[in-house]
Amino acid sequence: MSSATPRDRIHWIARLERRIHAWRERRARRRGRKPTVLVFPGYGGDGWVRVLGRVLIVPPTKRDANGQLARVRGWRSFLGIPVGYATVRITIGDEVHEVVADRGGVIDARIEAHLEPGWQIVRMSVENGEPGESPVQIVGPDVRTGVVCDIDDTVMVTALPRPLLAAWNSFVVAEHARQPVPGMAVLLGRLTRQEPGMPMIYLSTGAWNVAPTLTRFLQRHLYPAGSLLLTDWGPTHDRWFRSGSEHKATNLRRLAEEFPDVRWLLIGDDGQHDDEIYTRFTSEYPSSVAGVAIRRLSPAEAVLAGGRTAVNDHSAAAVPWVTADDGAGLAERLEAVGLLAHDR
Secondary structure, three states: OOOOOHHHHHHHHHHHHHHHHHHHHHHHHHOOOOOEEEEEEEEEEOOEEEEEEEEEEOOOOOEOOOOOEOOOEHHHHHOOEEOOOOEEEEEEOOEEEEEEOOOOOEEEEEEEOOOOOEEEEEEEEEOOOOOEEEEEEEOOOOOOEEEEEOOEOOOEEOOOOOHHHHHHHHHOOEHHHOEEOOOHHHHHHHHHHHOOOOOEEEEEEEEHHHHHHHHHHHHHOOOOOOEEEEEOOOOOOOOOOOOHHHHHHHHHHHHHHHOOOOEEEEEEEOOOOHHHHHHHHHHHOHHHEEEEEEEOOOHHHHHHOOOOOOOOOOOOOOOOEEEEOOHHHHHHHHHHOOOOOOOO
8 A cells, every 4th residue: 555645646746747848848949949938017116026927938829821820729828838947037127137937937036126117128038039028017106006806707707617617718719719707898997097007917816828818818808908917837845736816815915015005906706716815815904905896707607617606794894895797887886985986
């Protein structure tokens, strides 16, 4: 009888995953393919910037007969080969910094830098390759309000919690078939126009693999520009898959500590654990929360998502807590509690 513990087995799976990635990397390099840096929108503050990206060897991009990008199905996002522990050159203004990606090729580094408030550009490259330009939103010291918004079933209908549908949406459905949640782009646009330089953070349990797809989706449906905070899939040292809830909670705490003078409007849905996560965060950092808005899934969406999570009674909460079926309904309720200016 094997004496291996569950944690030992997870360690073994993690080692196997690393060996598979290493084998795929060697095979790709023998074919002359080189790594590149996919850059993701980051953010920063007074004297620092958080840069985000991933080092991958990506498959060739397919184009149609007219030279346009072919319709992209989700599974292609997972074909890139992560290059672990790669040294990445980050250029900010006239200064060059070197950071090392993690074992999954993810770059998530806080770097000392002095940039003007607003959207700025940093450049990242690997192995002397063509640099990628990463937009970063620098939050000015006078900004007092920000927005943190979930993606799955909050801005994009995905029915993510149900495993089979999650796999279908992630690996099969063409990205142009994904549908926006009605009214959410208008709501977020109104919120970000209320205060110049307001940070917009899209915080999701989605994998970094789908970041390019999500970025195109947000742009195509006219969502306001914002930073992406996603996660990496696969086994860790002590569990089969990373905890999406812990990913969200950790990043919320980090935002509260990085921007102690900013109060965040937290937007999510009742198909995952957003209400629970936001409740806990509000109790831990009450001065960092301006309010909470929870989108209610439709009955059909709730069935596909495997049901709803219970939304607690927040009538006695210290901050406004509103719910509605879509962006227009949330806008009305946020107007009523003074968190959204009335449209003129």
